[in-house]
Amino acid sequence: MATTATISISSDIAPGFGGISNTMTLTQAGTENDIEETTGFSRRRFAATTAKDLIIMADASLIQETDDNTAHKVYIRNVGDGKGTIDKSTYVAIGIGDVSGTPQPIGRLYGGDWMLFPVSGVDGEDIVATPENDNPVVLEYVMFYEI
Amino acid sequence: MATTTATISLSSDLLSDSMSVSADTTCMKAGTTADGLDMMDYGYIDVATGDEYDILDANNSGLNTNKANKVYLANHSTDETFYITVAIDGAIGRLYAGDWMFIPWGCVDQHDDIEIQAYGGTNTVCYALFHEGRTLTAS
Numbered sequence: 001m002a003t004t005a006t007i008s009i010s011s012d013i014a015p016g017f018g019g020i021s022n023t024m025t026l027t028q029a030g031t032e033n034d035i036e037e038t039t040g041f042s043r044r045r046f047a048a049t050t051a052k053d054l055i056i057m058a059d060a061s062l063i064q065e066t067d068d069n070t071a072h073k074v075y076i077r078n079v080g081d082g083k084g085t086i087d088k089s090t091y092v093a094i095g096i097g098d099v100s101g102t103p104q105p106i107g108r109l110y111g112g113d114w115m116l117f118p119v120s121g122v123d124g125e126d127i128v129a130t131p132e133n134d135n136p137v138v139l140e141y142v143m144f145y146e147i
Numbered sequence: 148m149a150t151t152t153a154t155i156s157l158s159s160d161l162l163s164d165s166m167s168v169s170a171d172t173t174c175m176k177a178g179t180t181a182d183g184l185d186m187m188d189y190g191y192i193d194v195a196t197g198d199e200y201d202i203l204d205a206n207n208s209g210l211n212t213n214k215a216n217k218v219y220l221a222n223h224s225t226d227e228t229f230y231i232t233v234a235i236d237g238a239i240g241r242l243y244a245g246d247w248m249f250i251p252w253g254c255v256d257q258h259d260d261i262e263i264q265a266y267g268g269t270n271t272v273c274y275a276l277f278h279e280g281r282t283l284t285a286s
Contacts, residue, residue: 003159007249009219011151011277013187020275022221022247026159029243030228038161041168071243075157077170088173088180091215093253096239104237105259107251110215112172114155117248118233118240125238142168144159 001034002026003144005073005116026144029070037064039143044129045082046092046137051130053099055143058123064147066121072145074127077114082138086111092137093130103128109139121145149185151277153217153249176279177215184215188276191223194231199264202274206257209281213253218261219275221247229267235259244270252276 002025009020026035044054055074057066066072076094080086091110096119097103103126109115119125131137154171174184194200203218210216222231224244233239233248236258242248253259263272 001161003161004157005247006156007219007247008154009151009249009275011149011187013149013151013185013277014189017187017189020219020273024245024247027227027243027245029241030230032227036161038159040162041166069241071241071246073240073246075155075168088175089178091177094251096237104235105253105255106235106239107253108177108213108215109251110175110177113174113215113251114153114170114172115250116155116157117250118242118246120238120240122238140168142157142166144161 001036003035026073027071028146035071035144035146037145037147041142043138043140046131048134049131051099051128053126054129054141055127057121057126067146068122069120070146072119072121072143073116074119074143075116076139076141078109078111079138079140080111081136088112091132092139095128096125097128098124098126099128149183151184174217174277175215184277184279186278186280191273194263194265194270194272196265199262201260202263203261203276205254205259209283210254210278212255214279216252216254216276216278218252219249221273223271223273226267229270231263231265231270231272234262
């Protein structure tokens with residue numbers, strides 16, 4: 001029951017930079033055992049600048065509450081309007097926190113961009129998405145986690 | 148135009164039907180469609196336990212805020228019990244030995260450093276920052 005993620009980065013910014021290629025197998029914290037839980041691959045459409053919780057760590061969106069501070073990973077991609085049009089110049093801001101508070105910004109996910117990062121799974125440290133404008137934008141996402 | 152592309156292949160057999168996702172993106176400057184990120188920092192460093200360190204310093208980096216910076220961070224330790232915590236002002240999560248992450252970095256204010264702390268032993272960390280340029284600080 002393995003989950004793997006491979007990243008390849010190529011760039012001609014710096015002469016001689018050979019690029020980056022790295023594969024990880026998602027494992028449970030502190031072990032070589034494969035991670036076993038996932039939200040499944042999801043898709044969500046936004047059409048307003050209102051901040052929304054994309055993944056809530058403490059409620060039924062995960063069916064079972066995550067174990068705190070383990071080896072959870074989240075993948076998110078901005079796929080544009082979801083109908084094939086991707087605007088590289090507009091973004092969805094991604095942060096961590098509670099939508100009713102002031103989420104800590106991570107960064108701006110422009111059209112076509114993707115991100116993969118570890119999360120704590122702690123209650124209230126949800127994944128928050130805030131579109132730049134009211135135009136329709138779709139995020140695809142999946143979380144792998146421990147319980 | 149400088150061209151930086153980031154590709155991911157993600158596969159999992161946790162579901163009854165295997166999941167496979169591939170995506171690639173060309174890293175552009177903020178708000179543009181034809182001008183790629185053209186500066187980068189790249190490093191490889193041992194991180195000792197005991198303190199939290201700014202591996203990328205928002206306060207001193209001279210980076211403009213709310214840009215389209217991209218950060219790659221990987222834990223090259225080999226002991227599976229070793230990990231680093233990653234924080235941007237507040238906690239993000241843990242990168243265990245062998246794990247990597249790739250995120251946009253808004254660098255919104257001086258508190259938005261990318262902070263890491265090693266646990267288990269000295270962790271070896273690789274990092275790369277792709278950005279639009281910085282203002283150097285006079286010595």
